[in-house]
Amino acid sequence: MKILVVYYSRYGHVLQLAHSVLEGVKSVAGVEAVLRRVQEFEDIERDIPKHEHALAVWNRQKEIPVCTLNDLKEADGIIFGTPTRYGNMTAQMKRLFDSTVELWLQGAFEGKPAGVFTSTASTHGGQETTCFTMMAPLLHLGMIIVGVPYSTPGMLHYEGRGGTPYGASTVAGVKNELQPVPEDLAIAQALGRRVAQVTKKLRG
Numbered sequence: 165m166k167i168l169v170v171y172y173s174r175y176g177h178v179l180q181l182a183h184s185v186l187e188g189v190k191s192v193a194g195v196e197a198v199l200r201r202v203q204e205f206e207d208i209e210r211d212i213p214k215h216e217h218a219l220a221v222w223n224r225q226k227e228i229p230v231c232t233l234n235d236l237k238e239a240d241g242i243i244f245g246t247p248t249r250y251g252n253m254t255a256q257m258k259r260l261f262d263s264t265v266e267l268w269l270q271g272a273f274e275g276k277p278a279g280v281f282t283s284t285a286s287t288h289g290g291q292e293t294t295c296f297t298m299m300a301p302l303l304h305l306g307m308i309i310v311g312v313p314y315s316t317p318g319m320l321h322y323e324g325r326g327g328t329p330y331g332a333s334t335v336a337g338v339k340n341e342l343q344p345v346p347e348d349l350a351i352a353q354a355l356g357r358r359v360a361q362v363t364k365k366l367r368g
Protein backbone atom coordinates (compact mmCIF):
# COMPACT_ATOMS: atom_id res chain seq x y z
CA MET A 165 0.00 0.00 0.00
CA LYS A 166 1.67 3.22 -1.22
CA ILE A 167 0.78 6.76 -0.26
CA LEU A 168 2.39 9.48 -2.37
CA VAL A 169 3.03 12.96 -0.96
CA VAL A 170 3.70 15.26 -3.90
CA TYR A 171 4.41 18.93 -3.33
CA TYR A 172 5.76 22.13 -4.85
CA SER A 173 7.57 24.66 -2.67
CA ARG A 174 9.75 27.64 -3.52
CA TYR A 175 10.46 29.09 -0.07
CA GLY A 176 10.20 25.96 2.07
CA HIS A 177 6.85 26.29 3.87
CA VAL A 178 5.00 23.67 1.85
CA LEU A 179 8.13 21.52 2.01
CA GLN A 180 7.95 21.59 5.82
CA LEU A 181 4.26 20.68 5.73
CA ALA A 182 5.08 17.86 3.29
CA HIS A 183 7.53 16.34 5.78
CA SER A 184 4.87 16.44 8.50
CA VAL A 185 2.24 14.91 6.18
CA LEU A 186 4.78 12.19 5.41
CA GLU A 187 5.33 11.52 9.14
CA GLY A 188 1.57 11.14 9.55
CA VAL A 189 1.44 8.64 6.68
CA LYS A 190 4.34 6.67 8.18
CA SER A 191 2.52 6.42 11.52
CA VAL A 192 0.02 4.00 9.92
CA ALA A 193 1.23 0.39 9.95
CA GLY A 194 1.63 -1.39 6.63
CA VAL A 195 1.74 1.79 4.55
CA GLU A 196 4.71 2.89 2.45
CA ALA A 197 5.19 6.67 2.28
CA VAL A 198 6.70 8.16 -0.90
CA LEU A 199 7.82 11.80 -1.18
CA ARG A 200 8.12 13.51 -4.58
CA ARG A 201 8.50 17.13 -5.66
CA VAL A 202 6.80 18.76 -8.62
CA GLN A 203 9.12 19.64 -11.51
CA GLU A 204 10.29 23.28 -11.37
CA PHE A 205 9.95 25.50 -14.46
CA GLU A 206 13.28 25.92 -16.29
CA ASP A 207 13.34 29.73 -16.12
CA ILE A 208 12.65 29.74 -12.38
CA GLU A 209 15.28 27.04 -11.76
CA ARG A 210 17.82 29.19 -13.64
CA ASP A 211 17.01 32.17 -11.36
CA ILE A 212 17.22 30.29 -8.05
CA PRO A 213 20.96 31.01 -7.41
CA LYS A 214 20.16 34.78 -7.51
CA HIS A 215 18.03 34.51 -4.36
CA GLU A 216 19.76 33.42 -1.16
CA HIS A 217 16.66 32.07 0.58
CA ALA A 218 15.32 30.26 -2.50
CA LEU A 219 18.77 28.72 -3.05
CA ALA A 220 18.92 27.43 0.54
CA VAL A 221 15.47 25.85 0.11
CA TRP A 222 16.45 24.43 -3.29
CA ASN A 223 19.50 22.77 -1.73
CA ARG A 224 17.21 21.12 0.83
CA GLN A 225 14.94 19.63 -1.84
CA LYS A 226 16.87 19.17 -5.08
CA GLU A 227 17.66 15.53 -4.24
CA ILE A 228 13.97 14.68 -3.74
CA PRO A 229 12.90 12.86 -6.94
CA VAL A 230 10.58 14.68 -9.35
CA CYS A 231 7.07 13.19 -9.49
CA THR A 232 6.42 11.07 -12.59
CA LEU A 233 3.17 9.79 -14.06
CA ASN A 234 4.23 6.34 -12.90
CA ASP A 235 4.48 7.62 -9.29
CA LEU A 236 0.88 8.84 -9.59
CA LYS A 237 -0.26 5.56 -11.15
CA GLU A 238 1.43 3.35 -8.56
CA ALA A 239 0.10 5.24 -5.53
CA ASP A 240 -2.99 3.97 -3.68
CA GLY A 241 -3.58 7.41 -2.14
CA ILE A 242 -2.10 10.83 -2.95
CA ILE A 243 -1.65 14.02 -0.93
CA PHE A 244 -0.93 17.16 -2.96
CA GLY A 245 0.72 20.30 -1.52
CA THR A 246 1.19 23.67 -3.21
CA PRO A 247 1.67 27.32 -2.19
CA THR A 248 -1.14 29.72 -3.09
CA ARG A 249 -0.84 31.84 -6.23
CA TYR A 250 -3.69 34.38 -6.39
CA GLY A 251 -5.99 32.06 -4.48
CA ASN A 252 -5.13 29.01 -6.58
CA MET A 253 -2.52 26.29 -6.92
CA THR A 254 0.82 27.09 -8.57
CA ALA A 255 1.25 26.67 -12.32
CA GLN A 256 3.90 24.04 -11.57
CA MET A 257 1.33 21.87 -9.74
CA LYS A 258 -1.29 22.60 -12.42
CA ARG A 259 1.15 21.40 -15.08
CA LEU A 260 1.39 18.08 -13.24
CA PHE A 261 -2.42 17.83 -13.13
CA ASP A 262 -2.63 18.75 -16.82
CA SER A 263 -0.16 16.01 -17.75
CA THR A 264 -2.45 13.23 -16.47
CA VAL A 265 -4.79 12.84 -19.45
CA GLU A 266 -3.57 9.33 -20.36
CA LEU A 267 -4.07 8.22 -16.74
CA TRP A 268 -7.50 9.86 -16.68
CA LEU A 269 -8.48 7.90 -19.81
CA GLN A 270 -7.37 4.71 -18.04
CA GLY A 271 -9.33 5.64 -14.90
CA ALA A 272 -6.06 5.28 -13.00
CA PHE A 273 -7.05 7.68 -10.20
CA GLU A 274 -10.58 6.43 -9.65
CA GLY A 275 -11.32 5.37 -6.09
CA LYS A 276 -8.00 6.60 -4.72
CA PRO A 277 -8.20 8.83 -1.63
CA ALA A 278 -6.67 12.33 -1.94
CA GLY A 279 -5.82 15.14 0.46
CA VAL A 280 -4.45 18.65 -0.10
CA PHE A 281 -2.33 21.19 1.76
CA THR A 282 -1.17 24.73 1.09
CA SER A 283 0.56 27.89 2.28
CA THR A 284 -0.33 31.57 1.91
CA ALA A 285 1.58 34.77 2.64
CA SER A 286 -1.30 36.27 4.64
CA THR A 287 -3.94 34.84 6.96
CA HIS A 288 -6.80 35.38 4.51
CA GLY A 289 -4.69 35.03 1.37
CA GLY A 290 -6.66 32.08 0.02
CA GLN A 291 -5.85 28.86 1.87
CA GLU A 292 -9.41 27.62 1.53
CA THR A 293 -9.75 28.66 -2.13
CA THR A 294 -6.50 26.94 -3.05
CA CYS A 295 -7.54 23.73 -1.28
CA PHE A 296 -11.02 23.91 -2.75
CA THR A 297 -10.01 24.71 -6.34
CA MET A 298 -7.38 21.96 -6.24
CA MET A 299 -10.16 19.52 -5.41
CA ALA A 300 -11.96 20.14 -8.75
CA PRO A 301 -9.41 18.30 -10.93
CA LEU A 302 -9.14 15.59 -8.25
CA LEU A 303 -12.89 15.00 -8.52
CA HIS A 304 -12.65 14.92 -12.32
CA LEU A 305 -10.02 12.23 -11.91
CA GLY A 306 -12.40 10.24 -9.68
CA MET A 307 -10.46 10.61 -6.46
CA ILE A 308 -12.12 10.49 -3.03
CA ILE A 309 -11.44 13.69 -1.12
CA VAL A 310 -10.29 13.39 2.50
CA GLY A 311 -10.27 16.53 4.67
CA VAL A 312 -9.33 17.37 8.24
CA PRO A 313 -12.22 16.94 10.73
CA TYR A 314 -12.75 19.40 13.59
CA SER A 315 -12.08 16.66 16.15
CA THR A 316 -8.39 17.01 15.21
CA PRO A 317 -6.58 18.89 18.02
CA GLY A 318 -5.89 22.52 17.08
CA MET A 319 -8.55 22.73 14.39
CA LEU A 320 -11.03 24.95 16.23
CA HIS A 321 -8.97 28.13 16.55
CA TYR A 322 -9.03 31.89 16.17
CA GLU A 323 -5.34 32.63 15.65
CA GLY A 324 -3.66 33.81 12.47
CA ARG A 325 -2.27 30.43 11.51
CA GLY A 326 -3.12 27.45 9.31
CA GLY A 327 -5.48 24.50 9.75
CA THR A 328 -8.63 24.26 7.60
CA PRO A 329 -11.20 21.48 7.22
CA TYR A 330 -10.34 21.41 3.49
CA GLY A 331 -6.67 20.68 4.04
CA ALA A 332 -3.61 21.45 6.14
CA SER A 333 -2.04 24.90 5.76
CA THR A 334 0.32 27.52 7.11
CA VAL A 335 0.88 31.28 6.94
CA ALA A 336 4.29 32.10 5.41
CA GLY A 337 4.36 35.89 5.93
CA VAL A 338 4.54 38.61 3.28
CA LYS A 339 8.31 38.12 2.96
CA ASN A 340 8.10 34.37 3.63
CA GLU A 341 9.66 35.19 7.01
CA LEU A 342 7.31 33.10 9.20
CA GLN A 343 7.60 29.39 9.97
CA PRO A 344 4.79 26.84 10.35
CA VAL A 345 3.71 26.77 13.99
CA PRO A 346 3.53 23.41 15.84
CA GLU A 347 -0.27 23.29 15.35
CA ASP A 348 0.15 23.63 11.55
CA LEU A 349 2.61 20.73 11.52
CA ALA A 350 0.41 18.60 13.79
CA ILE A 351 -2.61 19.17 11.54
CA ALA A 352 -0.49 18.30 8.49
CA GLN A 353 0.51 15.07 10.27
CA ALA A 354 -3.14 14.36 11.05
CA LEU A 355 -4.03 14.80 7.35
CA GLY A 356 -1.31 12.34 6.32
CA ARG A 357 -2.45 9.83 8.92
CA ARG A 358 -6.12 10.16 7.89
CA VAL A 359 -5.49 9.72 4.17
CA ALA A 360 -3.34 6.65 4.95
CA GLN A 361 -6.03 5.18 7.25
CA VAL A 362 -8.82 5.77 4.72
CA THR A 363 -6.68 4.31 1.91
CA LYS A 364 -5.95 1.22 3.99
CA LYS A 365 -9.66 0.72 4.66
CA LEU A 366 -10.70 1.22 1.05
CA ARG A 367 -7.86 -0.54 -0.74
CA GLY A 368 -6.16 -2.77 1.86
Ligand SMILES: Cc1cc2nc3c(=O)[nH]c(=O)nc-3n(C[C@H](O)[C@H](O)[C@H](O)COP(=O)(O)O)c2cc1C
Nearest residue numbers: 173174175176177178247250251283284285286289
Ligand atom coordinates in the same frame (compact mmCIF):
# COMPACT_ATOMS: atom_id res chain seq x y z
C1 LIG B 1 2.63 35.05 -8.14
C2 LIG B 1 2.36 34.89 -6.67
C3 LIG B 1 1.06 34.94 -6.23
C4 LIG B 1 0.79 34.79 -4.88
N1 LIG B 1 -0.51 34.85 -4.46
C5 LIG B 1 -0.79 34.79 -3.16
C6 LIG B 1 -2.13 34.89 -2.70
O1 LIG B 1 -3.10 34.93 -3.45
N2 LIG B 1 -2.33 34.90 -1.35
C7 LIG B 1 -1.30 34.85 -0.46
O2 LIG B 1 -1.54 34.91 0.74
N3 LIG B 1 -0.03 34.68 -0.87
C8 LIG B 1 0.26 34.66 -2.19
N4 LIG B 1 1.54 34.50 -2.60
C9 LIG B 1 2.59 34.17 -1.62
C10 LIG B 1 2.86 32.66 -1.59
O3 LIG B 1 1.67 31.96 -1.35
C11 LIG B 1 3.91 32.31 -0.53
O4 LIG B 1 5.17 32.79 -0.98
C12 LIG B 1 3.95 30.80 -0.36
O5 LIG B 1 2.80 30.39 0.34
C13 LIG B 1 5.16 30.29 0.37
O6 LIG B 1 5.16 28.88 0.21
P1 LIG B 1 6.57 28.14 -0.04
O7 LIG B 1 7.47 28.64 1.05
O8 LIG B 1 6.28 26.69 0.10
O9 LIG B 1 7.06 28.49 -1.42
C14 LIG B 1 1.84 34.61 -3.94
C15 LIG B 1 3.16 34.54 -4.41
C16 LIG B 1 3.42 34.67 -5.76
C17 LIG B 1 4.85 34.59 -6.25
